Amino acid sequence: MIAQEAQYRDWMLDALMGDSAAYRMLLSGLTRHLRSYYARRLDPAAAEDAVQETLIAIHTRRASYDPALPFTAWVYGIARYKLIDEYRRHKRRATVPLDEAAELFGRDEAEETIARRDVTKLLEKLPPAKRQLVKDIKLDGVSVAEAAKRTGMSQSSVKVTVHRALKSLAEDLRDGEDRNADR
């Protein structure tokens, strides 16, 4: 379930009854999602055109929304159609996922989750004591003085340990990328 579903659907139902304030909020909200959706897939000028075309399509085809169905899936269907339209105009063939309203809504959250998962996985390569230090200082914002007190190390050796740990992780990452590139 998309987080914004309930709010957007309410606005849409009001808009269908002629509430232009709700409609304005709905279109403004959708514009943000549409901008980032098209920006990742089209060049900047085409992206803004696609946003506007989609807004116009939402407007002219608003009767095709069935209140019994999810609103975000309806918007995604239109956004995807306009994207394919744009690709077709430039003779580009592309596959666009069918039932992924999350492509349009809440993608940022998904990316954040993935990034967080990657960092956690990466940190696991460190020995436990170092991992704790890096996590405390770089992720959770604990001060160097505080970390030194907790571990009984001097402040300068805390700094050095964290620095070396990050360096070794960076090397690990580079090696990994090289391996991928070789394949």
Added chain:
Amino acid sequence: MRTDDLIADLSDRLEPVRYGALTRMLVLAVVVGVIGSTVLMLSALGLRHDFARAIVSFGMWTKLIYTFAIAALGFWLVQRAGRPGADMARPARILLLPVLVMALLALAQLTTPGADMRDLVLGHSSRVCALLVILTALPTLAATFWALKRMAPTRLTLAGVGAGLFAGAAGAFVYSFHCTEGSAPFIGIWYSLGIALTAAVGGFLGRNLLRW
């Protein structure tokens, strides 16, 4: 135009939409289409000569129920094809049901002792049946396309196949008032072929004609 201005403009021009307005338009178009198919059938082919007697026959009702069931599911498909994000898998799956029932009925008739297999399968009009079903379906197909284009189809080939399936089945329903065949194997093969070919035509045309 700036996007903010566009939003302001669209919301200023907002008019309420009556609930079910789109479905009413689709139903209206379909009714006009089926009337067109009926007029075409009556003028080009004519009602079967023994209509009064045939209307109470098992064969006639086999045709009517089979084609009506597929047309109803086809209409459901069209209704969904015109709404972005609506799932079309369920009506498509249920479509197997009438086809399966028809296959079983055909099998039963073919395996009846003393059955004339050749006559049951080929009848006397097997060479023209599918083609005449497609022709009868054309007015309905045109009307369904007209309505579907005013909805918001986002998967055009699939939407065209749905429209073709509906129009093919409606055309076959109308055609069955001309055709004197009544055996289940004949209907299961040749009527189904006519409907399937109309669906294929719909899918082929939909790709371009349904763009909006």
